[in-house]
Amino acid sequence: MIFVRTLKKPVLALLWSGQTLSAFGSQFSGMALLWLTTQKLGGVAGFIFGITTLVALLFGPLGGIIADRVDRGKLLIWTDIARALLLGILVIMTVLTGVQIGLLVCVVLAIELLGTIFDPALTASLPMLAGDTKTLYETNWVMETTKRLARTICPAISGVILAVLPFFAFFSLDALSFVVSAGSLLLIWKRLLSPPQVHEEQPPKKQAFFLDLWRDIATGYTLARKNTVFFWSLIVLGITNIAWxxxxxxxxxxWVQHTFHENAALWGMIASAYGLGNICSVFLGVLKKRLLLLMYLGKILQGASFLLLVLAGTGYMAVGSMFLGAIGGSLAELILVMLLQTQFPSEHLGKLYSLQRTISNVGISLGSMGASLLYAHLSPAAGIALCGVVIMLFGGSSLFLLAPRFQEREIQAASVL
Known part of the structure; x- marks a missing residue:
C-alpha cells in the first residue's frame, strides 16, 4: 500500500504525523469558527470568510517568494509556533472575557496570512524529503488523502462535540496540533534546510519574479481565451462558486440553525456527508467518455441538491441531498482539470491550473461576502434555493450552448487519454 511504503521512511512518517494532527485540528477549529460566527453575526459572517479568502489570494504569491528566500525549515517551525501562540491568546481571552468577535477576526486573518507562507514552504520542501520522483508522488498522495479524510470526519465529530464543549476547546485543540506539528518539523529540521542563497542577486531575481509572474498570467489568460469550451467552463466555475x-x-x-433549532450535530453530519461525496467523486472522475456532458450534468446535480436541501423534511434527507451535491460539484471540477490536461501543451499546464484556482477562489470569496446582503433580504431557505437555481441555470445553459462542440472535444480528448 502507498501509505505503508511512504511511512516506512522515518522522516516522512514524522512529517505526516505532525501534518495529520494539524489538518484535523484546523478542521475542528474551522467548524467551530463557522458555527460561532454565523450564530453571533448571522449572514454577516460571510463577509469575514470572504475577506480571509481574499487575503489568501492577495498574499499567496508573496508567501511563495518568502519560502524561496529563507531557510524553509526555520520558516515552517516558526510559522507553526506563531499560529499556536495566536490561538493560545484567543483561548485565554475567550476564557477571561468571553467571545470577542473583533479579536476572533484578527486571529483568523493572521492565521490565514501565516498559512500562505507555510503551505508553499512545505510543498517546496517535499522533493528534498522524498528523494525521488516515485516517493514524491506517493507522499503528495498520502498528504492529500489525509486532508480529505479530515474534511470528511471532522464535521460529524465536531458537530457532536459542539453540543457539549465550549468553543475555546476547539481552538485549544488546534493550538496543540500546531505545537505538535512544530515539534515534528524540529526533529527533521536538518533535512528541511534550503539551498544556500546568493543575497547579492536578490534584487534582480525579485524583479524577474514579478515580471515572469505577470507574463505567465497574461499567457495563461490568452491560451484559455482561445479555447472557447475551456474559457466558458472557467466562467461557469467562477459564477457557480459564488452561488455555492x-x-x-x-x-x-x-438554515440548520433556523430550521432545526441550532442542531450542531446535524450540521456536522451534513458537512461530513459533503466531504464523503467529495471523496466518491474522485472515483467517478476517472471516466474518460462524455467528459463535458458529465461536467455540466454535475453542475445541474449540484444546484438541484440545494433545492432538495431546503425541501427536505428530515435531517436524513438533508444529509443525502448534500452528499449528491458534493459528487456533482466535485466531479465538475475534476473533469475541468482533465479537460485542461488534454487540450493544452504540457509546458503551459501550470499557469493554466493557477488561473483556474484563482477564478475558483475569487468566486468563493465574492460569494461569502455577498451572502451578507443576500441573507439580509431573504430567509436562509430562500437564499439557498436561489443559489441552487443559479447553478442549475448555468449548468443547463452550458449543455445547450456547447452541445455542438461536445463531439469534437470528446474526440480530441480521447486521442490524448
Whole structure:
C-alpha cells in the first residue's frame, strides 16, 4: 500500500504525523469558527470568510517568494509556533472575557496570512524529503488523502462535540496540533534546510519574479481565451462558486440553525456527508467518455441538491441531498482539470491550473461576502434555493450552448487519454 511504503521512511512518517494532527485540528477549529460566527453575526459572517479568502489570494504569491528566500525549515517551525501562540491568546481571552468577535477576526486573518507562507514552504520542501520522483508522488498522495479524510470526519465529530464543549476547546485543540506539528518539523529540521542563497542577486531575481509572474498570467489568460469550451467552463466555475459559497458556507449553517433549532450535530453530519461525496467523486472522475456532458450534468446535480436541501423534511434527507451535491460539484471540477490536461501543451499546464484556482477562489470569496446582503433580504431557505437555481441555470445553459462542440472535444480528448 502507498501509505505503508511512504511511512516506512522515518522522516516522512514524522512529517505526516505532525501534518495529520494539524489538518484535523484546523478542521475542528474551522467548524467551530463557522458555527460561532454565523450564530453571533448571522449572514454577516460571510463577509469575514470572504475577506480571509481574499487575503489568501492577495498574499499567496508573496508567501511563495518568502519560502524561496529563507531557510524553509526555520520558516515552517516558526510559522507553526506563531499560529499556536495566536490561538493560545484567543483561548485565554475567550476564557477571561468571553467571545470577542473583533479579536476572533484578527486571529483568523493572521492565521490565514501565516498559512500562505507555510503551505508553499512545505510543498517546496517535499522533493528534498522524498528523494525521488516515485516517493514524491506517493507522499503528495498520502498528504492529500489525509486532508480529505479530515474534511470528511471532522464535521460529524465536531458537530457532536459542539453540543457539549465550549468553543475555546476547539481552538485549544488546534493550538496543540500546531505545537505538535512544530515539534515534528524540529526533529527533521536538518533535512528541511534550503539551498544556500546568493543575497547579492536578490534584487534582480525579485524583479524577474514579478515580471515572469505577470507574463505567465497574461499567457495563461490568452491560451484559455482561445479555447472557447475551456474559457466558458472557467466562467461557469467562477459564477457557480459564488452561488455555492453563499449557499453552502453561509446559508447551510444558518438554515440548520433556523430550521432545526441550532442542531450542531446535524450540521456536522451534513458537512461530513459533503466531504464523503467529495471523496466518491474522485472515483467517478476517472471516466474518460462524455467528459463535458458529465461536467455540466454535475453542475445541474449540484444546484438541484440545494433545492432538495431546503425541501427536505428530515435531517436524513438533508444529509443525502448534500452528499449528491458534493459528487456533482466535485466531479465538475475534476473533469475541468482533465479537460485542461488534454487540450493544452504540457509546458503551459501550470499557469493554466493557477488561473483556474484563482477564478475558483475569487468566486468563493465574492460569494461569502455577498451572502451578507443576500441573507439580509431573504430567509436562509430562500437564499439557498436561489443559489441552487443559479447553478442549475448555468449548468443547463452550458449543455445547450456547447452541445455542438461536445463531439469534437470528446474526440480530441480521447486521442490524448
Amino acid at each position: 459559497s453563499a449557499a453552502y458556507m453561509i446559508g447551510l449553517p444558518l
